[in-house]
Amino acid sequence: MEERKWEDLEFDCLVNVLGRVDMESLLLYVPFVCKSWYKASLNPSCWKHLVFPTDVDPEWDLTLIEKFKVWYDIHKCSLYSFIKFVVGLSHGNCTGLSLPDGFSEEVLKYIADECPALISLSLPVDHFQTSESLSILPTLIGKWEHLENLRLGSSDNLVDIITQISLACSKFSSLGVSIATIGGKKRHRQLSLIFRI
Amino acid sequence: MSSSTDSPTLTTETTQLSPQPDTETAKPTKKITLKSSDNQIFEVEESVAMEFATVKSFFEDSPSTDTVPLPNVTAKPLSQVIEFCKEQIKFKANPDEAQKKKYNAEFVTEKSDKDLVDMIPVANYLEIKDLLDVLNQAVADRIENKSVEYVRSFFGIDNDFTAEEEAALRREHAWAYEGVDED
Incomplete structure (x- = not known):
């Protein structure tokens, strides 16, 4: 048989x-x-669906990027080139992307150019080291015309971001903000907006 | 594990359902015979058999036949696939997304690793898209963060790499990576 x-x-x-x-x-x-x-x-x-893990594997006490280095015996390994390598494997087909903590402005620019099919983008909650790199986000939104879902770690530049979305992303449906600054105070709560443009 | 005696719970379940006329039994439904590669015969209702795209096109090509040979499919996974499709027919008649989700989740949870692994080629061959989605997701979840050896034994795959080839593969990846890292 x-x-x-x-x-x-x-x-x-x-x-x-x-x-x-x-x-x-x-x-x-x-x-x-x-x-x-x-x-x-x-x-x-x-x-197509890339979720970069942000947490450390408790068993190995290593992040994914550190494991990757050990596994393939790679000596020099920046977060930027790691993200670039993984996103590059999708050859422009990536539709869902969740970025890890600590990504730079270069990462966002690279993704804007290399992921034109993006439907869902999620940025990390703990964005303290990355908040500056997010200031270019509004200028990049226009490259993702298929974007439907966006999850932000902070409410910085929210008005600019929403403006760009309404101009470029005709199928956009939901926006989530993890930490919103409301009335000068940081509130740790989830804000979800459903869009109808 | 024999199902030779009918479970009494089945009858209580039926009485709980809303008292609507059973249209299924009103007209006698056509039965179709499926024959597995290990020569077991399965009699299924036409509506269930039509869930299998492969069987459906077989009938479109030769409508006069009543036995469909399935040379790539053994009896055990086939019986499980039929069980799944019978339920899906019920959900088609009475759409209930929550119940369907619950059933699909339970269907895979209670199956052994081997059952899932054996059903995927069958669902793929018979082109049952819904089942394939459920199965593929279930096995992907079960091999999450598992070692190479674990994945091999999970799927019953033999390692066809030589040690040299494996080392070359690692180097290839590292080179591809370092090419990215230049700029």
Whole structure:
């Protein structure tokens, strides 16, 4: 009795599974499972939804970027080039992106140029080291004409951002703000706005 | 685990349902016979069989046949796939998104790793998109952050890399990465 083997599973079906796997597995483990999985892991469809983890793995006491360095024996590894590398694997097909803490203005600019298909963008809650880099966000919104969902870590430049959204993103539907400055005080609460433009 | 005796809970469940006329039994429904690769016969209602795009197109091509051979499908995953599709037919008749979500979640939760892994090629071959979505998500969740060895044994995959090839793969990745890091 001949059963179909996972190694021979149709390529599209395997890519469909791998597209749902978390970033760490896809980056570190999936390529080494076997040759057909390695080939499938290079397909841009596997990299459409990119959630950069921000927390440290308690078992390893390392962040993903640190694990990546160890795993592939890479010496020099900035957050910018790591994000660039992973986003580059999507070859412009990325539709959902959640950025880690500490990203720079360059990261946002790169994403604006390389992710024209973006539908959902999520920026980290703890943005203290990145708040300055966010000041260019309003100027970049226009590059994401398919954007529907935006989650911000702060309410900085909110008016400018909303203005740009209303000009460029015709399908936009929801905006979430994690930390809003209301009446000069920081309120840690979720603000969600549903849009109808 | 034998289902030779009917569970009494089934009858109580039926009485709880709203008392609407059972249109399914009003007209005799056509049965279709599916034959697995290990020669087991499954008699299913036409509406269930039509959930399988592969079977549906088989019938469109040769409408006079009543037995569909499924040479790539063994009995166990096929019976589980049929079970899933029977439920989906009920949800089609009485749409209830919350109940459907609950059923789909329970369907995969109670399955072993092997059951899920065996069902995916079947759902893929029979082109049952909803089931494939549910299964693919379930296995993706189960291999989250798991080691290479774990994933291999989960799917029953043999490592076809030599040690040299594996080392070359790591270097290749590092080179690709360092190419990015130039600027």
